[in-house]
Amino acid sequence: MLHIGCHLSSSKGFEAMGKTALSIGADTFQFFTRNPRGSRAKEIDPQDAQRLRELLAEHGFAPVIAHAPYTLNPASADPKTREFALQTLADDLERMEYLPGNLYNFHPGSHVGQGEEAGIRLIIQTLNEILTPGLHTTVLLETMAGKGSEIGRSFDELKRILDGVKLNGQTGVCLDTCHVHDAGYSLAALDGTLNEFDKQIGLQHLKAVHLNDSLNPRGAHKDRHAPIGAGEIGTDTFARLINHPALKQLPFCLETPNDLAGYAREIKLLRQLYRE
Structure with missing residues (x-):
């Protein structure tokens, strides 16, 4: 079964996101934990979270x-920037409980x-501070x-981070198709x-895949997302990827x-391309 969704407000x-996902044919979704450009987080309503958990279970969400x-x-x-990151990550993981x-x-x-090397060491240090044995979320x-000095432009860089994490059973990778394409990896040569x-x-x-076409040629290191089939990666490659x-x-x-209507069209297209 294809588990497909999109980014939702x-x-x-929480419950509203689940209902919106169902309305466009999705059985998973992504959301920002707080303002994506800031630090403010909306207070969590435990009953709202419980209603979403029940909805996800009822409809077999991924x-x-x-x-x-x-x-x-x-x-x-x-x-100070590192401390802000650490405190925000720790708070988000507490909220994800x-x-x-x-x-x-x-x-x-x-x-x-x-x-x-220095950047990787600092990321490992942060992860080792925020990950605890009782955590019920995979990070x-x-x-x-690979824009500028971004870390994570190569599989080797991610490996070096994961290798340094003490509780690395609580960690994983999300592969973003636009990002790996722009980093220089070939999705046409998927195997x-x-x-x-x-x-x-x-x-x-x-553990997860972000599906994004790219406006840029492979290896451009620019990160410009495009609708499925409207970029350099192409619909045929996405069909091979999801299958x-x-x-x-x-x-x-x-x-x-x-917008939501556009996401609904892309979800419908990808479901049509999926082979059980």
Whole structure:
């Protein structure tokens, strides 16, 4: 079964997101834990969270994905910036306990001139502080396009982070198709790219996929999302991707530039391309 969804607004609460997902044919979704460009987080209503848990169970949803704010940078040279990232990540994971058994995705960070080794060391340090044995959420590192000093542009960089995490059974990777394409990996040669991922990280650590076409040629390191089939990756590659035996049971989440009607059309298209 294809588990497919999109990014939804959390402004009306948890249950509303679940109902919106159902209305467009989705059985998973992604949402920001708080303002994606800031630090404010809406207070959680435990009853609203319970209603969403019941709805997800009733309709057989795949795990849903919470996304950290873009402003976090645990790899920063500035101690205050790192502390902000640590406190926000820790708070988000505490809030995610209202939705146990789901996923929390974040951009690893940028080393801002310190070098990747220093940045990776700082990301590991943050993860080792926020991960605890009682956590019921899997924390995902997102593959990155490689803009500027971004960390996570290669499978090797992600591997080095995961290898340094003490509780790495609570971690995984979210593969973003636009990002890996822009980083230089070939999705047209999907088997080769997945073999490289498996060699470097292990496919057992791949927990979710962001489905985004790219406006840029492969290796551009620019990160410009496009609707499915409207970019350089192309519909045929997405059809192979969602049907690949190593991927087809994962939650797929659209982050394409779309409104709800556009997401509904893309979800319908991808379901038509999926082979049981």
